[in-house]
Amino acid sequence: MSEQREITMAEALNEALHEEMAADGSVFMIGEDIGRTGGLFNVSAGLLDRFGAQRVIDSPISEAAISGAGVGASLVGCRPVVELQHFDFVTLAMDQIVNHAAKWRYMSGGRVHVPLVVRGPIANGVGLAAQHSQSLEAWFVHTPGLVVLMPSTPADAKGLLKSAIRDDNPVVMLEKRLLYTRPGPIPEGDHTVPIGVADVKREGGDVTVVATAYGVGMALQAARGLSERGIELEVIDPRSLKPLDLDAILRSLEKTGRLVVLSEGPRTGGFAGEVIARVSDEAFDLLKAPPQRVAALDTPIPYAAKLERAVLPDLNDLLDAIGKVTGEAVRSGS
Amino acid sequence: MTAATDTAPRLGTEELIELYSSMRLIREFDTRIVELFERKLIRGSAHPYVGMEAIAVGICAALGDADYITSTHRGHGHCLARGLDPERMMAEILGRESGYCRGKGGSMHITAMEHGMLGADAIVGGSHGLSVGAAYGARLLGRESVVACFFGDGAANEGSFHEACNLAAVLDAPVIFVCENNQWALSTPTHSSMRIEDVADRAISYGFPGVAVDGNDVLAVKAVADEAVARARRGEGPTLIEAKSYRMTPHSAFATGETSTAAELEEWKARDPLGRLAEQLVAREVDAAVLERIDAAVAERIDGAVQGAIDAPPPPPEQAIEDVFAPAAWLRPGRLA
Numbered sequence: 001m002s003e004q005r006e007i008t009m010a011e012a013l014n015e016a017l018h019e020e021m022a023a024d025g026s027v028f029m030i031g032e033d034i035g036r037t038g039g040l041f042n043v044s045a046g047l048l049d050r051f052g053a054q055r056v057i058d059s060p061i062s063e064a065a066i067s068g069a070g071v072g073a074s075l076v077g078c079r080p081v082v083e084l085q086h087f088d089f090v091t092l093a094m095d096q097i098v099n100h101a102a103k104w105r106y107m108s109g110g111r112v113h114v115p116l117v118v119r120g121p122i123a124n125g126v127g128l129a130a131q132h133s134q135s136l137e138a139w140f141v142h143t144p145g146l147v148v149l150m151p152s153t154p155a156d157a158k159g160l161l162k163s164a165i166r167d168d169n170p171v172v173m174l175e176k177r178l179l180y181t182r183p184g185p186i187p188e189g190d191h192t193v194p195i196g197v198a199d200v201k202r203e204g205g206d207v208t209v210v211a212t213a214y215g216v217g218m219a220l221q222a223a224r225g226l227s228e229r230g231i232e233l234e235v236i237d238p239r240s241l242k243p244l245d246l247d248a249i250l251r252s253l254e255k256t257g258r259l260v261v262l263s264e265g266p267r268t269g270g271f272a273g274e275v276i277a278r279v280s281d282e283a284f285d286l287l288k289a290p291p292q293r294v295a296a297l298d299t300p301i302p303y304a305a306k307l308e309r310a311v312l313p314d315l316n317d318l319l320d321a322i323g324k325v326t327g328e329a330v331r332s333g334s
Numbered sequence: 335m336t337a338a339t340d341t342a343p344r345l346g347t348e349e350l351i352e353l354y355s356s357m358r359l360i361r362e363f364d365t366r367i368v369e370l371f372e373r374k375l376i377r378g379s380a381h382p383y384v385g386m387e388a389i390a391v392g393i394c395a396a397l398g399d400a401d402y403i404t405s406t407h408r409g410h411g412h413c414l415a416r417g418l419d420p421e422r423m424m425a426e427i428l429g430r431e432s433g434y435c436r437g438k439g440g441s442m443h444i445t446a447m448e449h450g451m452l453g454a455d456a457i458v459g460g461s462h463g464l465s466v467g468a469a470y471g472a473r474l475l476g477r478e479s480v481v482a483c484f485f486g487d488g489a490a491n492e493g494s495f496h497e498a499c500n501l502a503a504v505l506d507a508p509v510i511f512v513c514e515n516n517q518w519a520l521s522t523p524t525h526s527s528m529r530i531e532d533v534a535d536r537a538i539s540y541g542f543p544g545v546a547v548d549g550n551d552v553l554a555v556k557a558v559a560d561e562a563v564a565r566a567r568r569g570e571g572p573t574l575i576e577a578k579s580y581r582m583t584p585h586s587a588f589a590t591g592e593t594s595t596a597a598e599l600e601e602w603k604a605r606d607p608l609g610r611l612a613e614q615l616v617a618r619e620v621d622a623a624v625l626e627r628i629d630a631a632v633a634e635r636i637d638g639a640v641q642g643a644i645d646a647p648p649p650p651p652e653q654a655i656e657d658v659f660a661p662a663a664w665l666r667p668g669r670l671a
């Protein structure tokens with residue numbers, strides 16, 4: 001394979017926006033501070049200069065109105081991308097996403113579609129405390145009619161965003177801020193990643209670890225350490241939480257029979273529990289050990305570094321869970 | 335009875351008769367809806383537009399085919415004024431497969447893109463931002479469309495109203511905010527929900543015109559709508575129209591408790607928009623028999639719509655899982671998650 005270019009996830013998202021806006025005049029972007037500054041995390045850098053203020057809108061601080069405007073514009077033929085500066089602000093836009101974007105097609109009996117993308121960062125792990133750090137993906141997975149995406153690599157971020165913009169359904173894309181600056185290889189050309197298709201990030205025959213976004217790196221780190229001790233993890237990144245590629249997870253479990261699911265949202269009612277429930281519904285017989293969830297504690301995200309680390313799942317939590325499904329203590333140095 | 339001011343001499347008598355027919359259709363439709371609810375042919379609830387017909391008809395008379403409207407839980411009048419077929423509406427409200435939304439939306443969610451009807455929204459204040467986006471998006475795509483966003487006095491107290499008005503202003507979006515002030519929320523009078531007389535006054539804080547109009551005078555409503563539409567088409571941005579009216583029926587077919595006084599109801603009945611337009615037509619020497627024939631034809635049309643809806647089959651249960659997602663490469667039949 002020829003050597004690939006490396007870019008960060010923020011650059012990858014930026015490339016996706018540049019390419020889709022250049023290819024399709026109905027794509028526009030609206031959000032807070034996305035134009036003049038290129039966005040708080042440079043995801044929209046250069047778009048205002050290239051496409052103008054009609055298509056790159058520095059909006060008032062009005063999450064309900066801009067997300068509603070996204071729904072309305074999508075109904076008349078646009079493909080709007082609404083940026084939430086931090087994903088927590090989605091609470092102010094929930095009515096438009098849950099009661100409008102997700103339902104408009106169904107309520108109309110299929111007479112309309114809503115090709116809308118709402119995206120923004122989850123900024124946990126950096127000391128922004130309880131109102132800027134939440135992993136809220138489970139709320140959207142729980143809402144019929146939405147597509148929910150979470151990329152873990154620059155290539156997936158670019159490819160998924162391009163697919164999201166082209167999809168005729170409302171898409172919620174949650175991006176981990178700590179991954180924005182992390183580089184990774186990026187394919188050239190019109191690189192898209194299909195919605196609803198998981199990616200096996202590492203093959204292994206002993207334990208299946210399903211992880212999203214930041215958790216994927218953690219799982220790969222665990223896999224490298226455990227491999228030396230003869231335990232091979234298979235790391236699956238669903239990339240698309242809804243629709244979920246359950247088949248990919250079941251194929252892996254046919255080999256391993258052991259399941260750990262890592263998700264950074266709060267444990268109760270979370271995405272990890274949903275994956276385990278789906279597996280239990282469809283293929284309980286495949287499981288050789290009780291499946292394990294690795295998730296955040298059921299608390300708001302605290303400010304102080306030691307407190308935040310105590311709440312968010314980390315490598316040791318993951319190793320403990322792997323130890324439970326394998327029946328052996330795998331945490332090194334403990 | 336006060337006759338409506340005939341401020342639109344450019345409207346021919348034939349056009350006035352069309353407005354009358356449209357208003358009569360709404361009155362008959364929603365009167366029949368309450369009966370059908372009482373006969374348990376309608377599930378949930380339904381919100382009659384009786385008494386407010388001049389607003390929908392006056393506003394929609396100012397719109398063209400390429401324009402759009404958004405509507406509310408009290409939305410049958412908007413649909414009919416926009417030219418939707420009463421039988422397909424009735425079929426939807428009775429939960430039939432032949433309804434506009436295949437029986438998935440019901441009374442509160444009728445949508446018909448071919449009539450520029452972007453959808454009725456049963457979240458009070460839910461469609462303000464959506465209307466701004468539709469207006470802005472259509473202009474971005476090079477169309478001349480204007481969006482009329484109907485909402486009630488109660489929705490003017492939702493935060494979304496403020497956000498959307500401000501966003502519409504800064505985007506110069508071609509949207510007309512039509513506040514139907516019918517004096518009452520379910521049981522709370524408007525005057526106890528705001529300390530101003532006119533919702534229209536709020537427009538000044540967003541930097542666009544606000545105008546209060548007699549919402550029971552179809553010609554007055556059309557006149558302010560004409561001006562607002564022209565302004566929006568010129569690229570000069572939104573207008574807030576407050577049409578003062580009154581719902582002459584209880585809040586809904588379900589919530590039938592009387593909250594207004596008999597005196598208040600009588601006062602507003604004296605200003606019945608249909609009666610006032612009829613007086614004007616008679617003043618123009620239209621024979622009362624012409625109007626009676628219209629009334630009879632409308633009643634017959636609604637009879638047919640009701641019977642057609644009753645006779646139509648309900649959707650089979652397997653359709654419940656259809657229409658969740660738009661066609662996509664990843665979608666398989668029955669795939670929901």
